[in-house]
Amino acid sequence: MSKLPVLEVFGPTIQGEGMVVGQKTMFVRTAGCDYSCSWCDSAFTWDGSAKDEIIQMTPEEVWERLNCLAPGNFSHVTVSGGNPALLKNLDGLLDIFEANGVAAALETQGSVWQDWFLRIQDLTLSPKPPSSLMKTNFEVLDDIITRLMDAGRLANMSLKVVIFDDKDFNYAKDVHLRYPAVPFYLQVGNDDTATENNENLTKKLLDKYEWLTDKTAADKDLNNVRVLPQLHTLLWGNKRGV
Amino acid sequence: MSKLPVLEVFGPTIQGEGMVVGQKTMFVRTAGCDYSCSWCDSAFTWDGSAKDEIIQMTPEEVWERLNCLAPGNFSHVTVSGGNPALLKNLDGLLDIFEANGVAAALETQGSVWQDWFLRIQDLTLSPKPPSSLMKTNFEVLDDIITRLMDAGRLANMSLKVVIFDDKDFNYAKDVHLRYPAVPFYLQVGNDDTATENNENLTKKLLDKYEWLTDKTAADKDLNNVRVLPQLHTLLWGNKRGV
Ligand code: SF4
Ligand code: SF4
Numbered sequence: 001m002s003k004l005p006v007l008e009v010f011g012p013t014i015q016g017e018g019m020v021v022g023q024k025t026m027f028v029r030t031a032g033c034d035y036s037c038s039w040c041d042s043a044f045t046w047d048g049s050a051k052d053e054i055i056q057m058t059p060e061e062v063w064e065r066l067n068c069l070a071p072g073n074f075s076h077v078t079v080s081g082g083n084p085a086l087l088k089n090l091d092g093l094l095d096i097f098e099a100n101g102v103a104a105a106l107e108t109q110g111s112v113w114q115d116w117f118l119r120i121q122d123l124t125l126s127p128k129p130p131s132s133l134m135k136t137n138f139e140v141l142d143d144i145i146t147r148l149m150d151a152g153r154l155a156n157m158s159l160k161v162v163i164f165d166d167k168d169f170n171y172a173k174d175v176h177l178r179y180p181a182v183p184f185y186l187q188v189g190n191d192d193t194a195t196e197n198n199e200n201l202t203k204k205l206l207d208k209y210e211w212l213t214d215k216t217a218a219d220k221d222l223n224n225v226r227v228l229p230q231l232h233t234l235l236w237g238n239k240r241g242v
Numbered sequence: 243m244s245k246l247p248v249l250e251v252f253g254p255t256i257q258g259e260g261m262v263v264g265q266k267t268m269f270v271r272t273a274g275c276d277y278s279c280s281w282c283d284s285a286f287t288w289d290g291s292a293k294d295e296i297i298q299m300t301p302e303e304v305w306e307r308l309n310c311l312a313p314g315n316f317s318h319v320t321v322s323g324g325n326p327a328l329l330k331n332l333d334g335l336l337d338i339f340e341a342n343g344v345a346a347a348l349e350t351q352g353s354v355w356q357d358w359f360l361r362i363q364d365l366t367l368s369p370k371p372p373s374s375l376m377k378t379n380f381e382v383l384d385d386i387i388t389r390l391m392d393a394g395r396l397a398n399m400s401l402k403v404v405i406f407d408d409k410d411f412n413y414a415k416d417v418h419l420r421y422p423a424v425p426f427y428l429q430v431g432n433d434d435t436a437t438e439n440n441e442n443l444t445k446k447l448l449d450k451y452e453w454l455t456d457k458t459a460a461d462k463d464l465n466n467v468r469v470l471p472q473l474h475t476l477l478w479g480n481k482r483g484v
Contacts (some may be wrong), residue, residue, distance in 0.1 A: 011459070012457070012459040012465075012468055013459055014458075014459070014469055015378055016456045020468065020469040021263060021264070021468070021470070022263070022427070022468035022469045023465055023467075023468045024458055024459060024464065024465060024466070024468070024469065028423065073459075073460070073461075073462045073463050073465065074248040074355045074463070075465040075466045076466060091448070103466075111330045185264070199445075201430075202444065202448065204440070206444065206476060207478060209473075209477060210459070210477050212257070213256045213477070214255075217253070217255055217266060217315075218254075218315070219254070219315075220314050220315050222266065223254075223266060223315065223316055223317040223318070224266070224318060224345075225265075225266055226262065226263070226266070227256055227264050227265035227266065228263070228264040228473075229468075229473070231451075231471070233451050234448060235448060235451060
């Protein structure tokens with residue numbers, strides 16, 4: 001049975017962003033990423049700083065851990081990263097979820113296709129804007145989105161772009177115009193992932209959220225979109241595992 | 243042609259709450275409500291204080307006003323109140339929206355059925371908890387939800403309960419358990435709809451949001467639910483027309 005490189009299992013808590021914002025969920029955070037975004041808020045998943053915390057777990061062990069943390073107290077699990085799309089075999093875990101009536105959500109930047117994408121109830125594709133210093137491979141993203149749409153997964157997928165500046169905003173617009181049928185989310189970037197001054201952070205993030213809503217409201221290319229902050233950051237600042 | 247009692251037309255802005263939280267949208271606020279909730283944040287729609295601002299508008303006039311405010315700059319309109327379900331004939335306006343590729347959202351407490359509910363893309367039923375001092379007629383609500391579900395509208399509807407205290411929380415639980423298939427939203431109540439001290443209000447609302455997420459996370463009867471604050475209140479406080 002293939003194992004998963006797990007860094008954190010926590011919850012129940014609230015999904016703070018994206019297509020199921022506010023959803024009560026558990027989190028399983030896996031290690032490893034093929035990107036290295038300049039502002040990555042979970043760099044510990046790939047920069048080596050937490051490598052001693054990675055535990056190789058079978059799907060059964062992940063399931064046990066979830067039930068030990070929250071027996072009977074969840075029906076939704078979010079697999080996050082890093083980039084969980086690097087995991088070739090998530091089917092074992094998804095089998096267990098399915099057998100237990102648990103829905104799975106997952107976010108990936110959209111750099112790799114996996115067949116098990118078709119089994120994710122809430123799949124967020126989050127290509128990275130210029131400020132990340134990464135470069136989107138649009139051929140791969142085209143292919144992923146085509147496969148999902150061909151399989152009738154529109155209600156189970158979304159695109160999300162994190163915005164730090166005007167260039168990111170224009171990138172987001174290009175992405176939305178390229179895939180107009182896909183539910184589209186703009187998200188306020190957090191460029192201060194180190195501060196512990198939460199009141200200050202809240203104010204800064206709400207100011208940026210206002211800036212982003214104003215820009216979106218004024219832009220005719222962005223009529224059918226949703227603009228969101230990260231609710232968990234407003235609640236808990238940069239703390240891990242909440 | 244029947245006219246609509248319109249109090250405000252504004253936007254584009256962001257829908258701050260509920261099933262399409264974050265959605266770029268226009269607002270059409272209609273006058274009149276059959277309830278008088280103790281903490282109503284739009285009491286001016288029914289308490290007579292803004293009765294001189296009510297304009298009787300034809301659907302065409304509403305459409306003109308929207309396009310005058312935001313030509314080419316919207317594809318989603320939220321009809322709010324008051325209780326817009328008191329409007330017997332919304333079909334004229336919905337016809338115009340449909341002809342122009344515009345989606346309609348609407349929120350009502352669920353005290354009255356209208357056939358045009360079946361034409362609303364994002365319909366929120368928001369029965370009022372004990373703190374409102376209103377009493378839910380569950381026979382009517384049962385009937386509304388049955389009709390919507392029989393028509394296959396699950397993807398286009400949601401239940402939302404605003405929470406101020408423990409009693410409200412238990413009421414929300416009852417509602418969720420009564421209609422487990424309907425997407426369910428818990429929302430933080432704003433019990434200070436008069437203050438202009440926005441920083442203070444933000445802090446208070448985030449504290450209450452944390453209280454509500456903690457309670458929900460701990461409750462096994464509320465596994466498949468979403469918990470949200472009002473984003474517009476975090477952004478703009480109690481200001482009208484944003
Ligand atoms: S893709 Fe995500 S996890 Fe990977 S570096 Fe970028 S932000 Fe971090
Ligand atoms: S139902 Fe809504 S508009 Fe009517 S009194 Fe209650 S909160 Fe106000």
